[in-house]
Amino acid sequence: MNHEFYMQRCLELAEKGLGNTSPNPLVGAVIVHNERIIGEGFHQKYGGPHAEVNAINSVEDKSLLKDSKIYVSLEPCSHFGKTPPCANLILKSKISEVIICNKDPHEKVAGKGIEFLEKNGVKVSCGTLEKEGEWLNRRFFKFHRTQLPYVILKWAQTQNGFMDKTRVENDKGVNWITHPETKTIVHQWRAQEDAILVGANTVINDSPALDVRHASGKNPLRLVIDPNNKISDNHEFWNLNTSSVVFSKTERVINSQTEFCLLNEIEDISNQVLKFLTSRNILSVIIEGGKATLESFIKESLWDEARILTGKNDWTKGLKSPQVSGYEIEELKLNTDQIRIITREIRI
Structure with missing residues (x-):
């Protein structure tokens, strides 16, 4: 029996839950009887039935389960x-064999599920498409192995490496670099992560909504680094009906949906942000700028993945984009834009 074929189907199913299951992992399950799939399912949303439950419930003839593999x-x-x-x-359900992609790194599981099944006479094997499974659940694995969230950096740049034009006093508004349709994929990326982070200057200059209006899914939790309260109380950023957390040295009251996290003078701000996210069980964050915010995480090696969008134009001057060293795992073209995805650590 081709274990990899059926496990690949599990991973395809699992990915359908991306953006909806956190802090739970992405999980897919397939039930096979005489080399024929008779049931399948995936974990669709946090708090909902797990993949195995949905797969077993999808089997029409339950009498086949005792002679099936999951x-x-x-x-x-x-x-x-x-x-x-x-x-x-x-x-x-009397299923006699279980084939698993990855052991669960969560301390409440961590091999206990396998041990329970084996003690009760169920044949268990583990490790089919193990690396592919870890990559799919990289947010979950990073969080439970290191007690830190998975960090994605994202920025757009011109062909000659500028991410913004030179700003003069009171110069506001977005200097767009990429094709308008690229917003769709960027907003879909946002929907896949738990939180989104920017610095105060990005809010002041660009007035971003930081939502997913050009895609489908939930809005991520908005995070803003504003140590000195540069963003005014009446800025339009606060008017959106969205939860936000501001990292600042002093607390103030904005509205009922805006929380302040007080920064200390000892640790780097980037470390304090990640510790806060861990305390809230937030598995992932996408950082969309600006340059100082991105480079603070790069400097401390507190990033896992960078997504760099390069538009078709050149600018004669401006703000240079950050530089990262890593391993390019994907490159694609979207309209007139190039998208490169880089990981800090090698993906085997």
Whole structure:
């Protein structure tokens, strides 16, 4: 039996939950009887049924389960959380073999699901398409292995490496670099992450909404680094009906949806931001600028992935874009734009 074929289907199913399952992982499951898929499912949203539950429920003839295998992209849980443990359901369904992509790094699971199944006579194997599974769940794995969120840097630049024009006093507004249709993919990226971060100057100069209006999905939590409260109380940024967190040295009251996180004078701001996100169980953040904010995370090596969008134009002068060293894993063309995706650590 081709384990990789069925596991690939699990990963395809799991990816459908991207942006909706956090802080849970992305999980897909496929049930196979005599080399034929008779059921499949994925974890669709946080708090909802897990992939194994949806897969088992999708099987029309439950009598086939005792002679079937279940493929699942992450180790079945054996503890009670928002839903009952999946390992118990597999045992109750009399499925005799479980093929797993990855062991779950979460401390409440961490091999306990496999141990439970094996102790109860279920044949278990693990490691099919292991690297592919880790990449799909890179946010979840990073968070539970390091207690830090997965950090994505994103910026646009001209062909000759400028990310903004030179600003003069009271010079406001966005200097667009990329094709208008590129907004769709950028907003879809936002919908896939838990939070989005910018600095105070980006808010003051660009008045960004930081939402997903050009795509589908949920808006990420808005984060702003504004140590000295440069953004005025009546700035239009605060008028949007969206939750925000401001990192500042002093607290003030803006509205009921804006929270202030007080910064200390000892640690780098970037470290304080990530510690705050960890305390809130936020698995990922996309950082959209400006230059100082991006470079603060680059300097401290507190980034995992960079997404660099290069437009078709050249500018004679302006603000130079950040520089990162890493491993390019993807390059694609979108209209007149080039998109490069780079990881800080090599992806094997």
